[in-house]
Amino acid sequence: MALAGPQETITAREAGLVSCDNCGTLAPLGSRRCARCRASLHSRRPNASQRVWAWLLAGIVCYIPANLYPMLLTSTFGKVSEGTIIGGAIELFEYGAWFVAVIVILASVVIPVAKFVVIAMLMLGIRHGSRLSAHRRMQLYEFTEFIGRWSMVDVFVVAILSALVQLGFIASINPGPAAVCFALSVVFTMLSAQSFDPRMIWDSLEEHPPRVRR
Amino acid sequence: MHTRHPISENLDRLIACRACDLLLDRVIPPPGKVARCPRCHHVLLSNKRNVIDNTLAAAISTAILMVAAVLFPFIALEEAGLQRDASVMDAIGAFASGWSAPLTIAVAAFIVVIPVTRAVALIYALLPLRFGKAPANGAANSFRLAMALKPWSMAEIFIVGVAVALVKVTDLAAVSLGPSFWAFSALILVVVFENSTLCEWTIWRLLDPKKR
Structure with missing residues (x-):
């Protein structure tokens, strides 16, 4: 058996066991349902890499119109102006609301793009080996899974503004088409991250042993 | 078996x-x-000590806070004699017209339906254990559902959205915060508390009739 780490290690799969993804109970490899919680058992999530890539692609595709179309349609005294994601953030900067502008940029640009990059990088690393240690990649994965849902903030802002600012002729705000695209992009990317099986990172070390730094 | x-x-x-x-x-x-x-x-x-007690406390608090969060307005705005307040229901309904209608369902699910479902599922799965009884029928499925829904429960993200929206409209009109805003803010604390207290492995073991 190839050694994956400094100490000799054996995985549940190598020991002929499968651990329930749901409750953690161990069962002999090949069991179909967990005896404790009745969840279906898989040693590795089935078709993980296909699912990850499919959801990721869907997320990226939806992210494009999310940036091109307006997120908010604001009408003040009969004049309608359209605000895109980036436009809205720039407006906040000009208005002096630095902190909020940073939150908006983080939630709607930095986090989604970082998620696309990280997930793609993790997948490529599994197939071709990576310069990053498995440990570092694990941290990236956990961070991505944790942070992804926070991008939804922008969709909620649009919902709140549209509900609140309905003052007839003086001012009204309505959601633009980008809101839907953006929400879909966030959901698809979350599904992509959830389909990812971190065990793939550690399994791939057998095929691509960690490169020794000199 | x-x-x-x-x-x-x-x-x-x-x-x-x-x-x-x-x-x-x-x-x-x-x-x-x-x-x-x-x-x-x-x-x-x-x-962790008192996993069942703490998780139940978090679930019951969530259920109570959600009622307050849904019933009261969370934000009010006043400009040139016109007054408008928005409740969670209004925010959910914001996407109701046009082709963004499906987003209404998603927003309703993320900020109300899923958090409430999770709370109910946790209470159903854990309350019998709290009183030393055998787990209810379907307790395992119920707990599994609560765990699977966890990433999709976004009440705490909604409240950050309220804060951002607040800054965006302050130059437009006078804004004030309603009781529902504070209910949602308290929900954030409950979520943090739940995350710190809940050990899935421990609860699964307690739910297993053979191990008790």
Whole structure:
């Protein structure tokens, strides 16, 4: 058996066991349902890499119109102006609301793009080996899974503004088409991250042993 | 179904890391501490006191706060004699017209339906255990549902959205915060508390009738 780490290690799969993804109970490899919680058992999530890539692609595709179309349609005294994601953030900067502008940029640009990059990088690393240690990649994965849902903030802002600012002729705000695209992009990317099986990172070390730094 | 194989006796003393599949001896950490996988540092299990009590407390608080959050307006705006307040229902309904209609359902699910469903599922699964009774029928499925829905429960993200929206409209009109805003803010604390107290592994073991 190839050694994956400094100490000799054996995985549940190598020991002929499968651990329930749901409750953690161990069962002999090949069991179909967990005896404790009745969840279906898989040693590795089935078709993980296909699912990850499919959801990721869907997320990226939806992210494009999310940036091109307006997120908010604001009408003040009969004049309608359209605000895109980036436009809205720039407006906040000009208005002096630095902190909020940073939150908006983080939630709607930095986090989604970082998620696309990280997930793609993790997948490529599994197939071709990576310069990053498995440990570092694990941290990236956990961070991505944790942070992804926070991008939804922008969709909620649009919902709140549209509900609140309905003052007839003086001012009204309505959601633009980008809101839907953006929400879909966030959901698809979350599904992509959830389909990812971190065990793939550690399994791939057998095929691509960690490169020794000199 | 409840036959005891010799191998399953032994398996009970082992645990596999969920993140890297490393097979390990199961060591229960000292009270209040967590056990981590030596290879990938993922949390294996924690030994928190009163897991059932604390998780139930979080679920019941969520249910109560959600009622307040939904019933009262969370934000009000006044300009040139026109007054408007928005409740969670208004925010959900904001996407109701036109082709963004499906987003209404999604927003309703993220900020109200899923958090409430999770709270109810947790109460259903854990309340009998709290009183020393056997788990209810379907308690396992109910707890599994609550865990699966966790990433999709976004009440705490909604409240950050309210804060951002607040800044965006302050130059437009006078804005004030309603009771629902504070209910949602309290929800954030409850979510943090739940995350820090809930050990899935422990609860699964308590839900297992054979192990009690």
